[in-house]
Amino acid sequence: MTDPGHTATETESPRDQRKGRGLPHSIYALGGGLLLFALVMLVRDDILLRSGPPTPAAQDNGAIAFTPPPMSSIPNGPAGASIRHGMAIFENTGTEARAFVGNGLACRSCHLDAGRKADSAPMWAAWVSYPQYRAKNKKMNSMEDRLNGCFSYSMNGQDSPSGGPPPKGDPIYTDLEAYFHWLASNAPTGAKLKGAGFPKLKLSSLGYDRDRGRAVYAQHCASCHGDDGQGRRDLNGRQVFPPLWGANSYNWGAGMAQINNAAGFIKANMPLGAGNSLTDQQAWDAAAWIDSQERPKDPRQKGSVQDNAAAFHEGEKTFYGKTIDNHLLGTGTSPKPRL
Amino acid sequence: MSEHPLADEAFEPYEPRRPVPLPVYWMAIALALWGAVTLWNDSTAQSSGVGQRLAEAGDMTRRHSAAGADLFAQRCATCHQANGAGVAGAVPPLQGSRFLGANPQLVVQILLHGINGPIAVGGDRFDGHMPAFGSVLDDGQIARLVTHLRATWGNGGEVEAAFVKAQRQATRERHASWNGGADLVSLDPAVGPQPAFLSAPPAPSDSVAMALARGGKAGGWACSACHGAAGEGRSGVPRLAGLPADYIAQALLAFSTGTRPSDIMGPIARQLDGPERVGLGRLYATMASASRARPELDGDLARGATLALQGDDRRDVPSCFSCHGPSGFGVAPIVPAIAAQQPAYTAGRLAALGRHGKDDAGAAVMPSVAARLSDADRRAVADYLATLPPSPAIDTDTKDAR
Amino acid sequence: MNRALPLVILAMAILAFATMLLVVVPRAQIGSEPPAAGLRAYSPEELRGRAQYMSLGCVYCHSQQPRTPDQAPDGERGWGRPSVAADYAYDSPHLMGTMRTGPDLLNVGARLPSTAWHLTHLYRPRAIAPWSIMPSYPFLFEIKDHAAPGDTVVWLPREQRVAGKVVVARPEAMALVAYLLSLDRTYPAPASAIRDDGYSRVGGKP
Amino acid sequence: MLTIGLFLAISFLVSLAGLTALIWAVSTDQFSFGQKQARIIFIEGEEGHLDDPTAGSGSRDLERASIDRTTAWPVSLFLGAAVVWLVIGSFFGLIASLKLHLPDWLDENAVLTFGRMRTLHLTMVIYGWLSLGGIGTATWITPRIFHSPLRSPRFATWGAIIWNAGLIAGCVAIATGWTDGEEWLEIPWQIDGLLALGGGLAVVPVLRTAFGRSVDHIYVSGWYFLAALCWFPALFIIANIPGLFVGAEQATVNWWFAHNVLGLWLTPLGLGAAYYFIPKIIGKPVYSYSLSLIGFWALALFYSQVGIHHLIGGPVPTWVVTLSVVQSVMMVVPVLAVAINQHVVVASNLWAFRASLPLRFISLGAMMYTLASVEGSLEALRSINTVTHFTQFTIAHAHLGAYGFASFILFGSIYYMMPRITGRAWPWPGLITVHFWSVLAGFAVYFVALTIGGLLQGEAMLDAGRPFAQSVILLKPYLEARSIGGAVMTLGHILLAVNVAGILARSAADARKGETA
Known part of the structure; x- marks a missing residue:
C-alpha cells in the first residue's frame, strides 16, 4: 500500500496534505449528489407514478360540505325499489309521471346530475330543510307540498293529461321522497349545507338587461338550447337540452321564472x-x-295578468306582466299537442 | 526537456493511506441497495404488467360472458330505462311490449340490425331509431340478453347462442336496419298492427359527394381510403358515419382555415368548396355502418362508463351523455356522435381540446371539460365509448323538417 | 495484474457472462413466444418496400415501438397499443429505431391506410405538413407529360402542381408504400406477451 | 417467471460480489503494487518534469527510441487514415445536420438522402476515426509501457490496410443503399469479414508484445488495451452473424453490441490513453494507482450489461431492461474511481494543463468522460429516460461520449505521438490552438443546443394535448444551432488534418533526404 521508496509522505506539511484534496471532495460530492438524485427518482417513480391526478380540494366557508352516497349503495328490497323508482321519476319524469307533466322537462333538467349536483338546488340539501314556511303560498310546507308546487309550475301540470299535479298521497311523492331521503343519508338536519339551492348573485348597478342578454344567449347558450330556446332533441325525439321558454318549458309560476333564481343557476352551472x-x-x-320570453301561463291566474302579477309576483325580479315588443308577457302559450 | 518551472516542487500527488477512499465505499453500498430495490420493484412491475394484461383478457372474457341482467343495465338502460319504462314519446317501453312476447327471432333480429322507422308499442307510436348491436355484441351476449328480456317482460324461454348465430347467418346480407314495425310484422304478426313505413323521398342522390368520398377531388386522396367505404373509421382514423352533417361541414371548414390544425385533413379540406363540404357532411351523416371500434387504450371501462353516464362531480365533469345524447348518438346540428368512435381519436381529441381548446371554434364547452380529465380518464372514456353500438343513420333532411 | 493471460481470460469471461444475460437468455425467452395471432408475414412486395425503408434510413427518424400508456401517450396519438415481442416475429432485421424525429410507424398502415396519401407525402412532405423536416424522395418518382396506362399518378395540392406534367410513382415508391401499409399491429396483444413492464408498477388502474 | 427472476438476482449478485471482492482486495493490498508500479511509464529522470510534446521531438532515451521506431510505420498508417476518415466523416455529419433543417436541399439523389448521410457519418467516425485512431494509439503505447519493441509490426500494417479496405467497401455499400439495416451495424455482413480480419490482425502485435514484455508489471493502460482488443472482435463477430437473430431478440443483440462498442471498445481505448498520457505529460504518477483496479474491473462488470437501457419501454423482457438500468447506474463506481485518479493529478498540476495542449485535449476529454458517464447513468433511470428517449438529447449524449471524451483524447494523443513518431516538431503549432478552441466552442454549442432541444422535444411528446408537429417545430432552432456547432468542429478537424499532413510530408522528405544522404 505505502510505497517504501516513496518518502514524500513523511515530509509533507499539513498544508500540503490538504492540497489536491479539493477535487476528490468535489468528485465525491458529485457522486453523492448523483446518488441522492437516483434515490429521489426511485421515490418519484414509486410514489408519484402511483398516485392519480390531484382532485380539487374542497373549500370550506362555514357551511358544511356534503357528499351524497354513490348510486351503488342503494339498498335492495322494497325500500331500494322505492328509492330506485323515485330516481326514475326524477330522471324520466315525463314517462314515470306522465299524467302530471305538461312540458318537455324533467326534475333533473334543473336539478342537475339527478339532483346530486351542488349549487343546482340539490335534493340532499332540500330534504333536510323541509318542512319549511314558504312565502309563496304563505304556509308551512311539507316536502309533498313542495313537490306539488314543482309539478304545478316547473312541470306545468296544468297542460298534463290529468290537468294538474299528482293528487295528495300519490305514490309518486312517496318514491321521490324516498330517493331524496336516501340522497341525504347522514346529512345533518336543518344545518346549512354547502351548495344548497342556487347561488345568490348580487345585482350590480347595471341591473339586468334583455338586450345585453340576447347577445350573451347567442354566444353562450344558443348552440345547445337553440336560437329559439326550444332546446334540442336527439334523433329519437328525446329532449336532451331542455326548452327554456315556450309551451314546452316551465310556466310563469315556476321559481326559474324569476330572474334572480335563473341567474344563480346559470352562473353556477351553465x-x-x-x-x-x-x-x-x-x-x-x-x-x-x-325570462322575457312567453311561456305557459301562471296556473294561479284567475283574472287578468295584471291582477295576477299584483297577487303573486309582487317584488319578484321577473318580466311577468310587462309588455315587450307589444306583447304582454304572462298571457301564456297555447298548449302544444303532446307527442 | 522542459523549461517550465514546477509550481510546487515539494508537492507530489500521493496515494492516501486508504487506497479506496471511504466515500467510494459508501456510494458503492448505497448504489447496491438502490439497485436491489429497483430490481425488486421492477420485478413486481413485471408481474403487475403481466397481471394487468391477464386481467384485461379476463375483463374481456367477463364482458363477453356478462349475465343478461348486466348486459341490459350496461347496454339498454340508458334508453329503455332500468325499469324498462322507456321514454314517453321517444323510446318504446319494454314493460308489456308485444315484441318481447313474440317469436324470439324478432328480438334477436332487432338487436342485430336495429330499427329505423315508426313502430307501435303499447298503443303509442314511436318514430325512432334503435341502433344495431350486431357489431358490438357477440352471439352469446345477444342470447343472454334476449333471454333476460323475455324472462323479465316477455314470455320466458331461453334463447341459445346457436339460435342467434343462425339468425345472424340468415340475415348476414342485410346491412340496413329494419324499416319500422311494418317491416318487423313480417317476422312475426304477433306484434300487432303496425304503422306503415313511409319511405322517405329518396335523398337527392348526391353523386358529387359520393365521388369525392370514393375517388377524392381531382384524383386526390379519397375520404374512403382512410375512413372506410362506409365511414366506419379504423384504428386511429375517426368514424364519420352518423356524425351530424353540420358538424362534419364545420369541421372541414375548420381544417381548411387552420382553426382546427390537422396535417392530414388540412391539405384535403383546403381543396373543398362550401357545397362540397356540406355534401360530404350529408353523405356521412346518412351512412349506416357497423362499429369497427374496439377498446385499445388500456382504459378502465367501468370508470369510462361512470364518466359517460354520470360524470364526476368531484372534478365538476358532467356526464358525456348529458350533452351528446343518452347513448352518445349526438344531437344535431353540432353535437357530434361519440358512440362507436375510435378510441385513439376520442382520447387524442379530448387531450387536444383540453390543452388547445381556444383554437377550435364551435367547441365552447368541451375544452373546459376535457381539461379536467386526467390521462387515464381520457383513455377510460374513449375505450368505453368504443364499446357502444354505432349511432343509427338518419336522413337529416326529413329529421330537420320534423 | 502482472499476468496478461489471466487478465484476458477474465475479461472475456465477464463479456461472456454479459452476453449470456443480454443476448442468450432473452433470445431463449423471446424465441419461446410464437408470432402474435393476427400477425402475418410480409409479402414479397412488402419486403421490397422494407428494403427501401432500410436503405433510405427511415429508421433513424422513425421508431416502431409504441409505449405503454403508463409511460407515454402514444396510444392517444393513434400510434397503437404498446408493442410486444411477438409483434416482431417476421422482422429481420428489426427496425424498432431509437428516434422520434418523426412519428412512430408501427401502426401507420392502420391510421394512414391511403396509398395516395403516402405517395404525395413521400414525394413532397411539405405539401402536406409545411413544418415537416422529412426529406422528400423525388428519386422514387418520375415526372412525365402523360401518365401511361397502369401508372399511379401522384396527387398534389393545386398550388404545388406543375402544369402539363404528371408525377408518377416508380415501383420502388409503390413497394415502400406497400410496406408502410403493412405496418398494422392493431390486433389484440397476447396476454402472456413479453415487453418492458417497468412502468406498470402502478398495478391497478387509478 | 421464477427462473427469470433468479437470473436477474444472480447477475446483479455476481456483479456485486465481483465489486466487493475487488474493493476488499484493493483495500487489504492483495495485489502487491502501488505507486511504484504507477511510475513504470517513466524512465530515469523523467519524473517531475513536464513532457512538453508540442515543441519537442523524440525521446533522449535510446531504448525508448528503438521501441518507438518499431511502431512508427504502422501507427502513422493508423493515425493518418483515422484523420482522413475524421475529415470525411465530419463533412457527412455536417451535411446530415444541415438536411435536418433544410430538408429540400440535395434531395435529388438517393445517395444524398439524410438516412444515408447520417449512416455514413456514423460509420466513418466510429469505425474509421475512433477505431483506427484508438488501435493506433494502443499500438504505440503498449510497447512503451512494456519497455519492449513491438512484435510482428507487419500484422498491424496489414490489419490497417485490410480494415481500411473493408471500411471503404462498407461506405460505398451504404451510400448505394446496401445495408444490414441495424443501427451501428449497417455495413453488410459480407464486408464485415474484412473488418474482422483487419481488426484481428491488428491485435496480434499488441498481444504478442504483451506476452513477450520485458517488465513484470502491466501498467493500467495495458489492461484497458488488452481487454478492449480482445472484446471488440468478439462483439463484432457475434453481432454480425447473419440470420441468427430475428425481431425483438435482434434488438437486444443490436443494443448489446452498440453500447458495448462505446463501453468495451472506445471507452477502454480512450481511458487507456488517458491513463498513460496524463501522468506522462505532467511527469507525476496518478493519484491512487490501486484505485485504478476498481475503475477497470468495475467497468468490465457493469458496462458490459448496460446496453438494453436503449430499449426501455420496448418489447423486450422487463428483467433485462431493469438489469441494464441498474448496471448503468452502478457505472458510477468505476467512473468515480477513474475520475479521482485522472482529475486529481491534473487539478494539482494546473500549470501543466495551461502549458501543454495535448494535456489540455486529453484532460478535457477525461472530464467529459466523467460527465458523459454521469449523464448516461441518469438517462438510464426510467423517470428521466421517458423524457429523453427518442429525442435529440440522446444524440447530444452520444456525442459527449464519442466526441467530447473519445475524440478529444484522440486529438491530444495524436498531438503528443506524431512528433515522437516522425521525429519532427509540428509544422504549424498555432493551428493546434485554433483547433482546440474551435472544437471546444463548436462542441459546446452542439451539446448545449441538442440537450435543451431534446428535453423540450421529449416534454412535448409526453403531452398528449400537443400535436406531434410541435415537437418538430420547437426543435428546429436547436437543429440549426447544431449545424453551426458542427461546422465549427469540422473546421477544427481540417486544421488537424493540415498539421498531420504537414508533419507526415516533412518526415517523408526527411526520410528521402536520409536515403539520398
Missing part, C-alpha cells in the same frame, strides 16, 4: 361543464333574456 365561466353580469343578462 354552460354545462363550464359552470362559473360566465360573469355575474352575463348570468343576470342571459336570465333576463330567457
Whole structure:
C-alpha cells in the first residue's frame, strides 16, 4: 500500500496534505449528489407514478360540505325499489309521471346530475330543510307540498293529461321522497349545507338587461338550447337540452321564472361543464333574456295578468306582466299537442 | 526537456493511506441497495404488467360472458330505462311490449340490425331509431340478453347462442336496419298492427359527394381510403358515419382555415368548396355502418362508463351523455356522435381540446371539460365509448323538417 | 495484474457472462413466444418496400415501438397499443429505431391506410405538413407529360402542381408504400406477451 | 417467471460480489503494487518534469527510441487514415445536420438522402476515426509501457490496410443503399469479414508484445488495451452473424453490441490513453494507482450489461431492461474511481494543463468522460429516460461520449505521438490552438443546443394535448444551432488534418533526404 521508496509522505506539511484534496471532495460530492438524485427518482417513480391526478380540494366557508352516497349503495328490497323508482321519476319524469307533466322537462333538467349536483338546488340539501314556511303560498310546507308546487309550475301540470299535479298521497311523492331521503343519508338536519339551492348573485348597478342578454344567449347558450330556446332533441325525439321558454318549458309560476333564481343557476352551472365561466353580469343578462320570453301561463291566474302579477309576483325580479315588443308577457302559450 | 518551472516542487500527488477512499465505499453500498430495490420493484412491475394484461383478457372474457341482467343495465338502460319504462314519446317501453312476447327471432333480429322507422308499442307510436348491436355484441351476449328480456317482460324461454348465430347467418346480407314495425310484422304478426313505413323521398342522390368520398377531388386522396367505404373509421382514423352533417361541414371548414390544425385533413379540406363540404357532411351523416371500434387504450371501462353516464362531480365533469345524447348518438346540428368512435381519436381529441381548446371554434364547452380529465380518464372514456353500438343513420333532411 | 493471460481470460469471461444475460437468455425467452395471432408475414412486395425503408434510413427518424400508456401517450396519438415481442416475429432485421424525429410507424398502415396519401407525402412532405423536416424522395418518382396506362399518378395540392406534367410513382415508391401499409399491429396483444413492464408498477388502474 | 427472476438476482449478485471482492482486495493490498508500479511509464529522470510534446521531438532515451521506431510505420498508417476518415466523416455529419433543417436541399439523389448521410457519418467516425485512431494509439503505447519493441509490426500494417479496405467497401455499400439495416451495424455482413480480419490482425502485435514484455508489471493502460482488443472482435463477430437473430431478440443483440462498442471498445481505448498520457505529460504518477483496479474491473462488470437501457419501454423482457438500468447506474463506481485518479493529478498540476495542449485535449476529454458517464447513468433511470428517449438529447449524449471524451483524447494523443513518431516538431503549432478552441466552442454549442432541444422535444411528446408537429417545430432552432456547432468542429478537424499532413510530408522528405544522404 505505502510505497517504501516513496518518502514524500513523511515530509509533507499539513498544508500540503490538504492540497489536491479539493477535487476528490468535489468528485465525491458529485457522486453523492448523483446518488441522492437516483434515490429521489426511485421515490418519484414509486410514489408519484402511483398516485392519480390531484382532485380539487374542497373549500370550506362555514357551511358544511356534503357528499351524497354513490348510486351503488342503494339498498335492495322494497325500500331500494322505492328509492330506485323515485330516481326514475326524477330522471324520466315525463314517462314515470306522465299524467302530471305538461312540458318537455324533467326534475333533473334543473336539478342537475339527478339532483346530486351542488349549487343546482340539490335534493340532499332540500330534504333536510323541509318542512319549511314558504312565502309563496304563505304556509308551512311539507316536502309533498313542495313537490306539488314543482309539478304545478316547473312541470306545468296544468297542460298534463290529468290537468294538474299528482293528487295528495300519490305514490309518486312517496318514491321521490324516498330517493331524496336516501340522497341525504347522514346529512345533518336543518344545518346549512354547502351548495344548497342556487347561488345568490348580487345585482350590480347595471341591473339586468334583455338586450345585453340576447347577445350573451347567442354566444353562450344558443348552440345547445337553440336560437329559439326550444332546446334540442336527439334523433329519437328525446329532449336532451331542455326548452327554456315556450309551451314546452316551465310556466310563469315556476321559481326559474324569476330572474334572480335563473341567474344563480346559470352562473353556477351553465354552460354545462363550464359552470362559473360566465360573469355575474352575463348570468343576470342571459336570465333576463330567457325570462322575457312567453311561456305557459301562471296556473294561479284567475283574472287578468295584471291582477295576477299584483297577487303573486309582487317584488319578484321577473318580466311577468310587462309588455315587450307589444306583447304582454304572462298571457301564456297555447298548449302544444303532446307527442 | 522542459523549461517550465514546477509550481510546487515539494508537492507530489500521493496515494492516501486508504487506497479506496471511504466515500467510494459508501456510494458503492448505497448504489447496491438502490439497485436491489429497483430490481425488486421492477420485478413486481413485471408481474403487475403481466397481471394487468391477464386481467384485461379476463375483463374481456367477463364482458363477453356478462349475465343478461348486466348486459341490459350496461347496454339498454340508458334508453329503455332500468325499469324498462322507456321514454314517453321517444323510446318504446319494454314493460308489456308485444315484441318481447313474440317469436324470439324478432328480438334477436332487432338487436342485430336495429330499427329505423315508426313502430307501435303499447298503443303509442314511436318514430325512432334503435341502433344495431350486431357489431358490438357477440352471439352469446345477444342470447343472454334476449333471454333476460323475455324472462323479465316477455314470455320466458331461453334463447341459445346457436339460435342467434343462425339468425345472424340468415340475415348476414342485410346491412340496413329494419324499416319500422311494418317491416318487423313480417317476422312475426304477433306484434300487432303496425304503422306503415313511409319511405322517405329518396335523398337527392348526391353523386358529387359520393365521388369525392370514393375517388377524392381531382384524383386526390379519397375520404374512403382512410375512413372506410362506409365511414366506419379504423384504428386511429375517426368514424364519420352518423356524425351530424353540420358538424362534419364545420369541421372541414375548420381544417381548411387552420382553426382546427390537422396535417392530414388540412391539405384535403383546403381543396373543398362550401357545397362540397356540406355534401360530404350529408353523405356521412346518412351512412349506416357497423362499429369497427374496439377498446385499445388500456382504459378502465367501468370508470369510462361512470364518466359517460354520470360524470364526476368531484372534478365538476358532467356526464358525456348529458350533452351528446343518452347513448352518445349526438344531437344535431353540432353535437357530434361519440358512440362507436375510435378510441385513439376520442382520447387524442379530448387531450387536444383540453390543452388547445381556444383554437377550435364551435367547441365552447368541451375544452373546459376535457381539461379536467386526467390521462387515464381520457383513455377510460374513449375505450368505453368504443364499446357502444354505432349511432343509427338518419336522413337529416326529413329529421330537420320534423 | 502482472499476468496478461489471466487478465484476458477474465475479461472475456465477464463479456461472456454479459452476453449470456443480454443476448442468450432473452433470445431463449423471446424465441419461446410464437408470432402474435393476427400477425402475418410480409409479402414479397412488402419486403421490397422494407428494403427501401432500410436503405433510405427511415429508421433513424422513425421508431416502431409504441409505449405503454403508463409511460407515454402514444396510444392517444393513434400510434397503437404498446408493442410486444411477438409483434416482431417476421422482422429481420428489426427496425424498432431509437428516434422520434418523426412519428412512430408501427401502426401507420392502420391510421394512414391511403396509398395516395403516402405517395404525395413521400414525394413532397411539405405539401402536406409545411413544418415537416422529412426529406422528400423525388428519386422514387418520375415526372412525365402523360401518365401511361397502369401508372399511379401522384396527387398534389393545386398550388404545388406543375402544369402539363404528371408525377408518377416508380415501383420502388409503390413497394415502400406497400410496406408502410403493412405496418398494422392493431390486433389484440397476447396476454402472456413479453415487453418492458417497468412502468406498470402502478398495478391497478387509478 | 421464477427462473427469470433468479437470473436477474444472480447477475446483479455476481456483479456485486465481483465489486466487493475487488474493493476488499484493493483495500487489504492483495495485489502487491502501488505507486511504484504507477511510475513504470517513466524512465530515469523523467519524473517531475513536464513532457512538453508540442515543441519537442523524440525521446533522449535510446531504448525508448528503438521501441518507438518499431511502431512508427504502422501507427502513422493508423493515425493518418483515422484523420482522413475524421475529415470525411465530419463533412457527412455536417451535411446530415444541415438536411435536418433544410430538408429540400440535395434531395435529388438517393445517395444524398439524410438516412444515408447520417449512416455514413456514423460509420466513418466510429469505425474509421475512433477505431483506427484508438488501435493506433494502443499500438504505440503498449510497447512503451512494456519497455519492449513491438512484435510482428507487419500484422498491424496489414490489419490497417485490410480494415481500411473493408471500411471503404462498407461506405460505398451504404451510400448505394446496401445495408444490414441495424443501427451501428449497417455495413453488410459480407464486408464485415474484412473488418474482422483487419481488426484481428491488428491485435496480434499488441498481444504478442504483451506476452513477450520485458517488465513484470502491466501498467493500467495495458489492461484497458488488452481487454478492449480482445472484446471488440468478439462483439463484432457475434453481432454480425447473419440470420441468427430475428425481431425483438435482434434488438437486444443490436443494443448489446452498440453500447458495448462505446463501453468495451472506445471507452477502454480512450481511458487507456488517458491513463498513460496524463501522468506522462505532467511527469507525476496518478493519484491512487490501486484505485485504478476498481475503475477497470468495475467497468468490465457493469458496462458490459448496460446496453438494453436503449430499449426501455420496448418489447423486450422487463428483467433485462431493469438489469441494464441498474448496471448503468452502478457505472458510477468505476467512473468515480477513474475520475479521482485522472482529475486529481491534473487539478494539482494546473500549470501543466495551461502549458501543454495535448494535456489540455486529453484532460478535457477525461472530464467529459466523467460527465458523459454521469449523464448516461441518469438517462438510464426510467423517470428521466421517458423524457429523453427518442429525442435529440440522446444524440447530444452520444456525442459527449464519442466526441467530447473519445475524440478529444484522440486529438491530444495524436498531438503528443506524431512528433515522437516522425521525429519532427509540428509544422504549424498555432493551428493546434485554433483547433482546440474551435472544437471546444463548436462542441459546446452542439451539446448545449441538442440537450435543451431534446428535453423540450421529449416534454412535448409526453403531452398528449400537443400535436406531434410541435415537437418538430420547437426543435428546429436547436437543429440549426447544431449545424453551426458542427461546422465549427469540422473546421477544427481540417486544421488537424493540415498539421498531420504537414508533419507526415516533412518526415517523408526527411526520410528521402536520409536515403539520398
